[in-house]
Each structure stands twice: as C-alpha cells, then as structure tokens.
Amino acid sequence: MPMKQVQEYLGPKLIPNGLDLVQQGIAAGNQITMGVSAFCKHHGVSSELEYKLKMAQAGRTMTALTIGLTDWPETKKGLEKIFNETADRGFYIDRFIIALDRRMGLPEEFRAGALKETGPMLTSDLEWDEVAQSIQIQPHMGDMMIGSPASVDNTRRALEAGVNYIGNLSQFAWKYPGWPGDDIAQMSEVVKALGLMASKADQGAVVHSYLDDGFPAQFGDYSSYVGWAKFERYLVEELIGANLAHAYGGLTHDPITKTIVTIAVESLRPPKVCSSFYFGNTTRYTQNIELNYGVLGVDVLYMMLADKHLKAGSSIMPVPVTEAIRVPTPEEIIDVQTIAHHTKAKLDSIYEVTNWQGLETRSQELVKYGNRFFDNLINGLSDLGVDIKDPLKLLLAVRRLGPSQLEKNFGVGTPTEDPLFDGYEPLVATDVLKDFLSERTRIREVVRPANWILNKSHKPVIASSDVHEIGMRLVIDAVESLDIKPVIGTVGIDPDELAELALQENATAVLISTHNGMALSYAKALLSELTLRDISPQVIIGGRLNQEIEGEDMPVDVTDQLIDLGIDVCFDLKDLANLIRN
Ligand code: B12
Numbered sequence: 001m002p003m004k005q006v007q008e009y010l011g012p013k014l015i016p017n018g019l020d021l022v023q024q025g026i027a028a029g030n031q032i033t034m035g036v037s038a039f040c041k042h043h044g045v046s047s048e049l050e051y052k053l054k055m056a057q058a059g060r061t062m063t064a065l066t067i068g069l070t071d072w073p074e075t076k077k078g079l080e081k082i083f084n085e086t087a088d089r090g091f092y093i094d095r096f097i098i099a100l101d102r103r104m105g106l107p108e109e110f111r112a113g114a115l116k117e118t119g120p121m122l123t124s125d126l127e128w129d130e131v132a133q134s135i136q137i138q139p140h141m142g143d144m145m146i147g148s149p150a151s152v153d154n155t156r157r158a159l160e161a162g163v164n165y166i167g168n169l170s171q172f173a174w175k176y177p178g179w180p181g182d183d184i185a186q187m188s189e190v191v192k193a194l195g196l197m198a199s200k201a202d203q204g205a206v207v208h209s210y211l212d213d214g215f216p217a218q219f220g221d222y223s224s225y226v227g228w229a230k231f232e233r234y235l236v237e238e239l240i241g242a243n244l245a246h247a248y249g250g251l252t253h254d255p256i257t258k259t260i261v262t263i264a265v266e267s268l269r270p271p272k273v274c275s276s277f278y279f280g281n282t283t284r285y286t287q288n289i290e291l292n293y294g295v296l297g298v299d300v301l302y303m304m305l306a307d308k309h310l311k312a313g314s315s316i317m318p319v320p321v322t323e324a325i326r327v328p329t330p331e332e333i334i335d336v337q338t339i340a341h342h343t344k345a346k347l348d349s350i351y352e353v354t355n356w357q358g359l360e361t362r363s364q365e366l367v368k369y370g371n372r373f374f375d376n377l378i379n380g381l382s383d384l385g386v387d388i389k390d391p392l393k394l395l396l397a398v399r400r401l402g403p404s405q406l407e408k409n410f411g412v413g414t415p416t417e418d419p420l421f422d423g424y425e426p427l428v429a430t431d432v433l434k435d436f437l438s439e440r441t442r443i444r445e446v447v448r449p450a451n452w453i454l455n456k457s458h459k460p461v462i463a464s465s466d467v468h469e470i471g472m473r474l475v476i477d478a479v480e481s482l483d484i485k486p487v488i489g490t491v492g493i494d495p496d497e498l499a500e501l502a503l504q505e506n507a508t509a510v511l512i513s514t515h516n517g518m519a520l521s522y523a524k525a526l527l528s529e530l531t532l533r534d535i536s537p538q539v540i541i542g543g544r545l546n547q548e549i550e551g552e553d554m555p556v557d558v559t560d561q562l563i564d565l566g567i568d569v570c571f572d573l574k575d576l577a578n579l580i581r582n
Pocket of ligand 1: 213
C-alpha cells in the first residue's frame with residue numbers, strides 16, 4: 001500500500017514544538033521536591049532506583065504485586081493485610097503496582113462524568129500521600145499516569161508523594177472515555193510529563209513503560225516488539241533526557257520464548273537503570289484454577305532465573321490464579337507470593353541446569369531483527385517528513401499510523417497474501433498472534449451451523465468498550481464466517497459514539513465486547529443513548545460481564561441484570577448464530 005505523506009497523518013492543526021514542551025516540563029519539575037517513600041526511608045535510600053541497584057548487586061530476587069480494589073481505603077487495607085501476613089510468613093514484597101481506575105487518566109474536572117471501572121481513584125492530597133507513606137512496600141504508579149490526558153498533574157503528585165517509577169508510556173495510545181480533547185492535546189501532556197521526569201532523572205525518577213499495554217501487544221512479531229522497546233528508549237533517553245525502565249511479559253506464556261525476549265529487551269537497558277518488573281503470564285490462565293497454579297509455577301521460575309542471570313534488578317510479579325475471572329483479592333495475592341517465595345529459595349540449585357548459551361544466541365538474533373525494525377521505523381518516519389528529533393511529532397505520527405500499519409510498513413517479516421495472516425508474516429511470531437490464530441480456527445469450525453440461512457438484511461456494528469480487542473477481533477471473524485458484513489467500530493468506544501454509529505449505519509444489531517468491570521453501567525448508558533436516537537437494534541454483549549459496585553470490594557457478576565434489560569449475552573462464539581436474530 002503506498003504510504004501517505006506526513007501532513008495527512010499529522011492533520012491540518014498547528015502542532016506545538018515538542019522540545020519546547022519538554023522544557024516546560026523541566027521548568028515545572030524544577031519547582032517541586034521529590035518525596036521519599038516510607039519504604040525507601042526504612043531501607044536508608046533516597047529512591048527506589050538506589051534500592052534496586054543495591055539489591056541487584058547483592059543478588060536479591062525482588063517481587064512485586066498488583067492491586068486495585070474499589071477505592072483507596074479498601075486498597076490500603078488490602079496492602080496492610082498483605083504486608084502483615086507476608087511478614088508472618090517470613091518474607092516481604094518489594095513493590096506494589098497500583099492498578100487505578102481509568103478515570104484517573106482524566107483531568108479532575110472530567111472524572112465525575114465518566115463510568116467507574118475496576119481500581120481506585122485517588123481523591124485527595126491525603127490519599128496521594130498515603131500511597132507512598134502509609135505502608136512499607138514501594139509504590140509503582142503505571143496505569144493512567146504518563147500517557148493519559150492527566151499526565152502532568154498525576155506525575156507531579158506522584159513524584160511529590162515519593163513514587164519514583166512512573167508510567168506507563170505504552171498507554172500513550174489509549175482512549176480515555178469522557179476526554180473531550182484531541183490527540184495533540186493528550187500527547188502534549190505526555191511530552192511535558194516526560195520533561196518533568198527528566199528534571200528529576202539524577203535523583204532517581206524513572207519513566208516506566210509496560211510494553212504489553214501498548215503497540216507491542218498488537219504487533220504479531222517479537223522483532224517489532226524489541227524494535228519498539230528501542231524506539232521508546234530513543235524517545236525518552238535521547239530526545240528528552242529522562243530514565244526509562246521497561247516491564248513486559250504478561251502476554252507471553254512460553255517460558256523459553258519469554259526468557260529470550262527478556263534477554264533481548266534487557267540488552268537495550270543502560271546499566272544505571274533497573275527494569276520495573278517482569279509481568280507474570282496472564283493469557284494462559286483460564287477458569288480452571290488448578291491448571292493456573294501449574295502455569296504460575298513454571299512462569300515464576302523462568303522469570304526469576306532470567307532476572308538472576310542478567311543481574312537485572314527487576315522484580316517478579318506472580319499473577320493470582322483468578323486472573324481470568326476478575327481482579328484479585330488480597331488473599332489471592334498472598335497466595336501466589338507465597339509460592340513465588342518458595343521458588344526463589346530454590347533458584348541457586350536450578351540455575352545451573354539452564355542452557356544459557358543457547359538462549360543468549362537466540363536472543364542476539366532477535367535483537368538484530370529488533371534493530372532492523374527500529375532503523376526501518378526511524379528512517380521511514382523521516383522519509384515521510386516527520387521531524388524525528390521532536391518527541392511530540394514522533395508520538396503523533398506513530399499513534400496515527402497505528403500498530404498494524406507500522407508493522408506492515410516497517411516490520412522485518414514478509415508481506416503475504418496468505419489468508420492466515422493480515423498481510424504480514426512475522427519472523428518470530430508472538431504468542432498473542434499464535435493464540436489468536438488457533439482460537440480463530442477453532443471458532444470458525446463451530447460458529448456456522450449446518451442449517452444456517454443468511455438473512456441478507458443483517459448489518460451489525462461491532463466494537464469494544466475498552467482497550468481489550470482480541471475478543472472483538474474474534475467476534476468480527478465469527479460474524480464474517482456467517483457471511484455477514486459487519487460495520488467495525490473502534491476500540492475504547494463510548495456509549496454515545498456507539499449509538500451514533502448504529503444510527504448512522506442503520507444497524508440491525510450492536511455487538512459490544514467489554515472487560516473493565518463496567519458491563520452493566522455501560523449497557524444501561526448504551527440503551528439510553530439508543531433510545532435518545534429513537535432506534536432499537538438488538539444488543540449482544542460479551543467479554544468480562546461484571547461490574548464495580550459502590551460498597552462491594554470486588555466486581556460482581558451482572559449477567560442476570562443484563563438479560564433483564566433485554567440484552568443478549570454471549571460467553572462462547574459457538575452460540576452466536578443462534579443469538580443473532582434472523
Ligand atoms: C490480554 C488482556 C489485556 C491486554 C489487552 C491487549 C489487547 N490489545 O486486547 C492489556 C495488557 C492491554 C490489558 C489491559 C487492561 N486490562 Co486486561 N486482560 C487481558 C486478559 C489477560 C485476556 C483478555 C483476552 O484477550 N482474552 C482472550 C479473548 C479471546 O477472550 P475474551 O476476551 O473472553 O473473548 C471471548 C469471549 O468472551 C467472547 N466475547 C468477547 N467479547 C464478546 C463480545 C460479543 C458481542 C460476543 C458475541 C462475544 C464476545 O468471544 C471471545 C472468543 O472466545 C484478561 C484476563 C484473562 N486471562 O482473561 C485481562 C482482564 C480482562 N483485564 C483486566 C483489566 C482490569 C485491565 C486494565 C483495566 C488493567 C489496568 N488497570 O491497566 C487494562 C485496560 C485499560 C483500558 N484502557 O481499557 C481485568 C478485568 C477485571 C474485571 N472486570 O474484573 C482482567 C480480567 C484481568 C484481571 N483479572 O484483573 N488487558
């Protein structure tokens with residue numbers, strides 16, 4: 001496909017100079033003082049980076065947990081429980097990742113207007129302060145911080161409170177429901193916040209990026225994944241002068257592949273910075289809890305071995321076994337941490353039996369491909385007229401091109417007509433792509449009943465309410481397998497946008513995939529937006545059908561309430577043909 005010129009991607013609107021925004025961020029950063037957390041005070045260090053470097057040298061395997069209960073008081077109570085019980089069991093967890101509600105990414109004045117999802121919001125100065133001062137586990141603030149429209153304010157507050165690892169740059173392309181601004185405004189905030197982080201780089205402020213939250217999760221090739229990690233380093237370290245740490249791994253389940261990718265990504269890291277954490281696999285977890293313990297054991301072992309081998313000073317994040325159901329309780333977190341600490345005690349003896357040489361060789365090969373992707377990307381953007389020294393122009397250009405186009409144009413695999421792939425055959429296929437292809441094959445075999453008679457007037461609209469798009473892509477494929485041509489909405493679509501699309505397209509059905517713990521409130525909002533437009537297409541919903549409810553610590557299943565609203569629910573695409581009303 002011929003590439004468009006840069007103006008078409010950057011649009012007609014005036015774009016500020018990115019380097020000026022970095023300077024504004026640095027100036028704002030020079031006005032504030034970085035706090036020191038209770039954890040750092042306890043360990044006699046001035047920042048988490050200092051702690052990590054010390055531990056890396058001492059050979060300590062660190063662990064991390066992720067927590068995000070319904071509000072901060074509940075989350076704090078959960079952390080206290082975890083701290084006390086792990087102390088009773090004879091170990092401590094080094095850091096916690098707070099999984100905030102997506103509304104935290106909005107400037108404060110817009111938060112009340114958006115729907116609640118899983119995770120807490122921080123609603124006062126006291127709560128911000130408590131994140132770093134009320135518990136002796138080091139906080140890490142990734143989600144809904146740098147990347148979001150509220151990047152600058154959230155970063156400033158986190159730094160002042162005593163949080164040092166702040167991200168999550170990979171989320172720069174996420175949509176924030178209720179955000180009226182455009183991508184220029186959102187990316188400008190991101191660049192300023194990166195400047196803020198640069199102002200404190202020598203005091204230990206580290207920009208964090210969890211690769212699997214961003215474009216790397218949507219690439220089909222680990223070569224692009226590694227090349228993208230290098231691109232982020234170029235942007236943050238070279239153009240802006242801040243420190244950058246990566247986290248990765250949640251979407252890779254093969255332990256050998258994961259180790260190879262880990263070694264490759266770590267090889268790009270300057271020794272003065274330690275990675276944030278290695279994310280335990282999330283995609284092999286199912287409703288079968290016993291099986292999930294098996295996944296956990298192997299995954300944690302390999303992550304710990306890689307960290308030990310590389311003396312990386314990262315930390316290991318074991319994933320609770322209820323991953324495929326809902327966000328975890330404190331008890332479920334303690335459970336998997338206990339298992340991880342048992343594994344940790346066995347590392348020295350197991351280390352000897354690993355064939356590191358073979359893994360290193362395969363990893364170097366991957367880095368070579370990653371470097372080629374990076375070169376293609378930077379040179380390709382430059383050829384398109386993008387100023388590759390300007391971080392804002394770069395972020396806007398890649399965001400507007402999107403991951404699929406980027407990989408097709410700059411990837412090191414081969415263009416293909418093979419219907420198995422979407423125009424691009426990867427050199428080193430990701431686990432996400434392999435899983436997607438095998439799930440698609442399975443679904444294609446079962447979705448079409450032998451007696452299927454097509455009603456030609458079908459015109460469904462398909463979209464996702466949040467960033468989760470793998471389910472949505474399978475729904476699109478299933479609908480197409482029934483010979484129905486769907487209208488494809490966006491990922492992260494708001495109820496009013498979806499209803500408007502249904503109206504414009506004269507849709508017969510709306511198929512929505514939702515995962516973030518807002519199935520019921522989203523469905524109600526959608527129905528009222530449809531009524532407002534005086535249309536009543538069939539509504540089918542699937543994904544994670546639970547809801548955050550005020551006063552409940554855990555999201556609750558809302559399947560029955562959805563059915564009561566007249567909505568069709570779908571847990572398995574083999575039922576789709578029966579559901580779509582003929
Ligand atoms: C992969 C994943 C991600 C990836 C998504 C990558 C991508 N590009 O899609 C990343 C890492 C980016 C991610 C991010 C987040 N995630 Co997530 N994610 C998952 C994970 C591991 C798998 C989901 C998945 O793709 N499954 C595979 C597909 C094929 O299955 P499926 O979605 O269920 O779809 C099937 C059926 O349900 C059905 N279906 C689905 N939708 C529809 C719709 C219709 C109409 C029909 C007919 C059928 C149908 O068909 C599909 C085929 O069988 C789950 C946990 C798990 N193991 O399930 C968590 C999970 C869904 N995520 C969760 C959360 C909280 C988040 C975040 C909010 C975390 C955060 N704080 O940052 C963010 C989202 C932020 C945002 N902006 O929206 C939670 C939701 C919790 C809850 N509701 O209780 C889960 C359950 C993890 C957990 N236990 O905490 N996530």
